[in-house]
Every structure is written in structure tokens, then in C-alpha cells.
Amino acid sequence: MTTGSVLAFDLLAAIVAAAGWLGAGATAVAGRRRAATAVGAAALAATLARAATTILLARAGWWFAAEKVVIAGPLLLAAVLVAGPRLLRPAPVPFLFAGYALTAGLLVTVLHGYPVSAGAGLLAVAGVAGATAVTWRFLGSGPVPRTAVVVAVAALVAGTGAAATAGAVPGVPHAHQHRDVLPVGEPTQRFTLTAGTAVVPAGDRDVAAWAFNGQVPGPQLTATAGDVLEVTLRNRDIGRGVTLHWHGYDVPNSQDGVPGVTQDVVLPGQEFVYRFRADRAGTYWYHTHAASDVGVRMGLYGVLVIHPKPVIGVDVTVPVHTLAGVPLPEPVVQPVAAGDPVRLRLINTDDTTHRYALAGAPFRVAAIDGSDLRGPAPLSETAVLIPAGGRYDLAFAAPGTPVALYVDGRMAWSSGPVSAATGGWPVLDPLTYGTAEPLPWSRYDREFTLVLDRGVDLRGLLPRYAHTVNGAADPDIPSQVVRPGEIVELRIVNRSLVVHPWHLHGHHVLVLSRDGRPATGSPLWLDSFDVRPGEVWEVAFRADNPGMWANHCHNLPHADAGMTLHLIYA
Amino acid sequence: MRKAFVIVTGMLLAVFALQFVFAAVGAFTRPGGDGSYTLHSITGMAVIPGLCLLTIVCAVLARAPGRVLAMTVLPLGLVVLQALIAMLARAFTDASGASTTAGLVVGGLHAVNAIIVVHVVVGVLRAAQELAAPAPTVQVAQR
């Protein structure tokens, strides 16, 4: 069982246990003793199941279990000790006490699990004691025990105090624009991208979109390694503003296109000129980073391909996107001559993972995220999962028979009629693909751990259920500070129930390990990688691109809901 | 205060009915997307829990008997459960985000639980009405 499914079962057990004890209490109130015993027994089983999942999670890593051991654990123990002995002689108050204790433990996990905080623990205790006192008042025999009231009030006061003082975290030093006036030379390729609202065809309908030059995706920008690109961005009528971020291409900081961090947002009527040297051949894409959640979804994205010197063979880009519920691109049929080398550049511009399967020919994964792989072996009948923002280049020699690319079971590109069922194919694990090479570093100068979760964020104007990093949400996540030249290790832990495609700007990270198992395949230099529920990724990079960089989840609604922080150079 | 208890419980029931409508709004929004369930989501996470709390306060102030009070607390618990079920259903998706059988089963519980809550709230409303205008026989029995 993966740690991700243990996390889900832990939540399930906690829900059933809490509901079970409350139900047993209610049944006892109604005077149905037999039924109360039966429901209580089920609740006890679920309670013990939660104890078991807690132990499993603690063994997978303290990040997953901290609050379950420190806060929910004692509450759970108290519940079992108080309610367990009354199973055969049901009484409302002990059962309801157990219900409150399990509910409090569950709410701590769901609302503010990591890091363990005194505030959350004290408020949980206050809730249990207060609810028990009220229950006693109405259902118990004799006066309410003083201790329950005192505990409730004291814990409430202390917990509120602790929660309030914990709020004082230094914010992000915003509008810190890094001016790197590196001479890049005379532009050899010039493009103009004008952002504006538009109506574009999608499937068999016309839909409202935000588009570059009136088309979705925007025009493909193609260059040859060594070119100096100059891209003029104009905003015609996108009220929330636009910018251009070169996803996966590590440009100097001032060209990175993050509004409020590397430049001002480009408002209607304004323009901004980006200029950078394109040395690294590979598959990249560009998109707006202003209001990026809606902006990218509505269509402000396009492909950037940098070819190595000579272009040989057939070169196809497949930028997958979901526009107004319609999957793009439209299926294309493109005959290729037998023996021709074909390169399919697969790009995922959506917020969630897509599954790609190439039927009809053995292929190699030549590159991931713009970096060539070392010694990729031929694959057949194998699917690849591309994270949000990620790119895979598939290379093969065209056989005499047709070949087809499926995305989530839908044909996206083919060289002729093919019918293949790809749903059951195994999925490639890039961490074991290709041939290894010794790590380029033997020591790490700095180490950061990012624990991804959900939690309530009360620091803004309105309370929200945020996507959090180390218990905080943007703009309250402390920035990571590095010095030029340092080798930085990043550990990313996902204790939530959803995938987080991680994306660090300005750098490619080398994958060291996943869940404690070292990567054994080709060196993987990634800019977008899926950290699934329960996974722990260790990656590293050299701090060689000074500036202030966004470091965020590329499921853009998550980024918008708090999962964004910054890396800054001291 | 007993009048207020009846009114607030009635409002709660009405919002629950609306919540079913908002679920349908989400299901029939074309094209479907992340935003389709916004109304359902806001009502389910803010409006309904708030009204549940208000109902409990009214019940306490109306000096409802223990059994009625317990019944009034129940919807709040079930609504929290409802949100957790929705979250859990989304957790059971495969690597590319498509739903799985386990997720659909858990998601089905969301609808079942919704029906249960509505029944409980109808019960609370009856009890509140009885409290506000006790039937003569009951009144005699209580004295």
C-alpha cells in the first residue's frame, strides 16, 4: 500500500470513528442500548484502524504523522479509555466524549496538520472539554464537573493566544526587482505577441478565450540554438494584465515574467520587451504569469522550441490543453515516409497530469523538460505521464505502418489509421530509465524541506482553505535564501490528498531520490515534476542564476490558493 | 426565542433545498470546469455551517430539551462530514486525475448523507414547531 493510500484510509478511518462514536452516543440517548453497543463496537474498530494508519504514516515519515501522534493520539487514547469500558453498558456521555475527541483529532489533521502547533492542540482540547461539559449539563447526572469547564476555558484562552502570536511571520520582500543588464547581443529572431480577448474555435464550437495574436495556442516561437530572441508583448484588452514566463527556459531573472517579482504587470495599452539568448536546444513553452490561473486556462500560452543547429526529420509539437472543456489540439493526421526520424514534442499546458501513449512503433524518450536523457532504451506499449507544465520528447524512426499518439485515450496525432487500446499499458518511471552517471556534487551547502498540505489560512482579509507549504500560504511563506554558487538540496513532501506538480523558476533540478530510493536511471534535470500524495522527492540544484524566483505548484488554482513561495539570492 | 428557533430551522431547511439545486447547477453547467460548483461549494462550506451554528444557538436559548438539542447539533456534524466526503472522493483519482470506482462510491455517499441531513433537519423543524406551539395534550402532559 502506498503512503498516499494510507493517507486516504487514515482520513476515512478518522471520519468513520468520529461519526461512529457520535452515532453511538445519539443511539444511547435514544435509549436503544443494543444498537448503541453495536455502533460503539464499529466505532472502536475504526478508532483502532486510525491508530494503525497513524503508526504506518509515522514509519513513512514524521511529516505525515506529526499531529496524528502528538495531538490526535492522546485524544484517541482518552476516547478508547473512557468509552471502551462502557461498550457493554452504553451511556451517552462517554460515547459522545469519544466522538468529540475523534472529531477534534480529525479536524486538526484537516484544518492545520503540519507543523504541529500548540494553538491547534489547545483549541482541540478546548473544543472537546467544552462540548463534553455542555453534554454533561444536558444529559449527565449531577452537576458539570468543574475540571471540564476550567480545562475548556484555559485551553481556549491559551490556544487562541498561541494561534494569534504564531501569525507573526515575516512576509515576502515584494517588488524586489533584480536588474541584470547582461548584454545579450543584437536580436536574430523577433516576435510580437499581442494578448487580447477573442472568440476561437474549439472542437465544433466557438468559445470565448484570451489569446495571443487571436489564436489558441499562441504562435509557436521557433529558434535555433545561439539565436537572440526579442519578443515584444503587448496587451490589448486583458484587464487583469499579462506577462510572459518562459516555462522551463532558465532566462536571466529580469526576463522571467513574474509580475510583482521580476517586472510590473503589463496592463491594457502597455508593452514589455523580452530579450534573451537561446542557447539550450529543447522543448519549452510560454504563458502569462499574471492572473495565471484564469489566464493560462483561457488560452494565454504557446510553444517555444529551440532546435539544435540542423533540423532533421519530422518535428511535431503536441501542446495539450483543455479550453472550455474541449481537449486541444485537434487530432492531426500527417503521413510520414518510412525511415524518417520523427520527434514528437509533448507538452502539458493543463493543471493536471496527462497520460500519453504512442502506438505502432518502438520509441525512445529522448528528452524530458528540455534536457536530453542519457542512454534511453527503446520502449514499446508503454505510456508516459507528463505533469502539469512538463515536456517529453519522444523519438522514433517511422515504420512502414501508421503510428498514433493517444492522450488520455484520445487520438491527438497520427500518421495514418491506427486502432489501439492503450489504457492497460504500463507507465514509464523516468527515475529508472536510461543509464546513470555519477552525481556532479558530493556535498550540499543548504537544505530546504517543503511540506505540502491544505489548511485554513486566517491571515488574509477573508479566511480561506488554502493549499499550504509548511503550514503557511502565500504571501506568508518565508522565502528561501541562498548564496550564489551554493548547491541546494530541496526535499518536497506531499501530505495532502492531491498531486502537486512542483515548478522552480530559473533553475533545473537534478532528481536525487523519491521516497528514499535513489534515482537509478539517466540524470533527470527537471523543471516540472509531480509529487503525488504521500511522496517525498529529494532534488538538488546549483544556485547559479541570481535573482528572486517563484517556486510554486503548477496546478495554477493551487498556486493561486497559497502554494507559492520565493527563492532569493542573498 | 422559540419562534426564532422555528424560523432559523426553516431557513436552514430552505438552504438545504437550494444546495440540492446548486448541485444540479454544477452538474448541468456547460462547459463543465473548476468553477461549475462554486455556488454549491460556498453554500456548503460557509452558509450552511453558519446557519447550523445559529440553529444550535437558538435551540439553546429556546431551552430546548436535551433530545431536541442533540438532534439540532447533528446537522452540523453531518455537514462537516459532507465536506470531508467530497474531499475524500477527489482523493481517489488515478494518476492522470480521472475518477476511480472507489472515488465514485465515496462520492455516492455524499448524496446519501445529504438525504440523511435533510431528514434530520425536517425532524428538528417539527420539534421546534412543537416547542413553539405545544399541542394541548402535550402541554397537559408536561405540566
Ligand code: HEM
Ligand atoms: C445537502 C447538503 C449538501 C452539502 C452541505 C454539500 C456540501 C458540499 C461541499 C462542502 C462540497 C465541497 C466543495 C469544495 O470542496 O469545493 C461539495 C462538493 C460536491 N457536492 Fe455537495 N453538498 C450537499 C449535497 C449534494 C448533493 C445532493 C449532491 C448531488 C447529488 C452534491 C454533489 C456534489 C458534488 C458533485 C461535489 C464536487 C464538486 C467539485 O468537484 O467541486 N452535493 N458539497
Ligand SMILES: [Cu+2]
Ligand atoms: Cu498543487
